[in-house]
Amino acid sequence: MTLRTFAAAWRWTPGTACHICTSWQRDAVCSACRRRFRPIGHRCRCCAVSLVGLNEVCRRCILRPPAFDHALAALDYAYPWDGLVTRFKFGGACELAGPLAERMTEALQTAAAQPGFVQPDVLLPVPLSDARQRERGYNQAWELARRVGPALGIAAQARWVERVLDTPHQTGLDREARMHNLRGAFAVPAAGRAGLPGRSVAILDDVMTTGSTAQELAATLRRAGVVHVQTWVLARTVSDDAAP
Ligand SMILES: [Zn+2]
Numbered sequence: 124m125t126l127r128t129f130a131a132a133w134r135w136t137p138g139t140a141c142h143i144c145t146s147w148q149r150d151a152v153c154s155a156c157r158r159r160f161r162p163i164g165h166r167c168r169c170c171a172v173s174l175v176g177l178n179e180v181c182r183r184c185i186l187r188p189p190a191f192d193h194a195l196a197a198l199d200y201a202y203p204w205d206g207l208v209t210r211f212k213f214g215g216a217c218e219l220a221g222p223l224a225e226r227m228t229e230a231l232q233t234a235a236a237q238p239g240f241v242q243p244d245v246l247l248p249v250p251l252s253d254a255r256q257r258e259r260g261y262n263q264a265w266e267l268a269r270r271v272g273p274a275l276g277i278a279a280q281a282r283w284v285e286r287v288l289d290t291p292h293q294t295g296l297d298r299e300a301r302m303h304n305l306r307g308a309f310a311v312p313a314a315g316r317a318g319l320p321g322r323s324v325a326i327l328d329d330v331m332t333t334g335s336t337a338q339e340l341a342a343t344l345r346r347a348g349v350v351h352v353q354t355w356v357l358a359r360t361v362s363d364d365a366a367p
Pocket residue numbers: 141142143144145146152153154155156157
C-alpha cells in the first residue's frame with residue numbers, strides 16, 4: 124500500500140498545529156480561531172484606532188490630522204495576535220509571514236469592496252536600516268508586502284524608499300519622543316524619485332502604535348511628489364499608548 128492509498132483509506136490529510144490553539148488541522152491559524160479572534164467594531168478612518176460610537180474620525184485626528192490620508196488595520200494588537208506578531212517580528216518566526224499576510228489580505232479585500240476605497244498604485248513596506256535587517260535576517264514589512272501585493276494585484280516596491288537613520292527601539296516611548304527619534308530617518312533614492320511623483324501609495328507595516336513611523340514616512344513621500352498616502356498595518360494597538 125502506498126502512502127497515498129493509506130492516507131486515502133484513513134481519510135488522513137497532512138496538517139499542522141494551529142499557532143493559537145494548537146489543534147491539529149489544515150491551516151496555520153485554524154478557522155475557529157480566526158472567527159473567535161476576529162476584530163469587531165470600527166476604526167478611525169485616519170489612524171485606524173478602534174472607536175466606540177459612531178464617529179468616523181478619532182479626537183486626536185480631528186485636532187491633528189496625520190500626514191497620511193487613511194489607515195487600515197487588519198487586527199487588534201491584542202491577544203492572541205500580539206503574541207504571533209512578536210514571534211514574527213522579534214523571534215525569527217518568518218514562517219508566520221504567510222498566515223499573517225492572509226489575515227491582512229482578507230481585511231483589505233473587505234475594505235476594497237467599500238465605497239470610497241482608493242486602490243494604491245504601489246505598496247511600500249516600511250524599510251529597516253541595513254544594520255537592523257542584518258540583525259533580524261529579514262524585513263517583516265517586506266515579508267507581508269510581497270505576499271499581500273500580488274494577492275491584491277498591486278506592485279510592492281522594496282527599494283523606492285530607504286531608512287538612512289537607525290533609530291533606537293521605540294518601545295515605551297511616547298509620541299513626541301518617537302517623532303523626535305524619527306526625524307530625517309527616511310530618504311528617497313533614485314528609483315523612488317523616478318517612480319513616486321504623481322502616484323497613490325500605501326505604506327505597509329506590521330504594527331502601528333502611535334503612527335509616528337507612518338507619519339514621518341508619509342511626510343517624506345509627500346515631499347517626493349506622492350499625491351495620496353494611506354497606511355496599511357497588520358495590527359493596530361488598542362490605544363496610542365499601548366506600545367509593543
Ligand atoms: Zn486554532
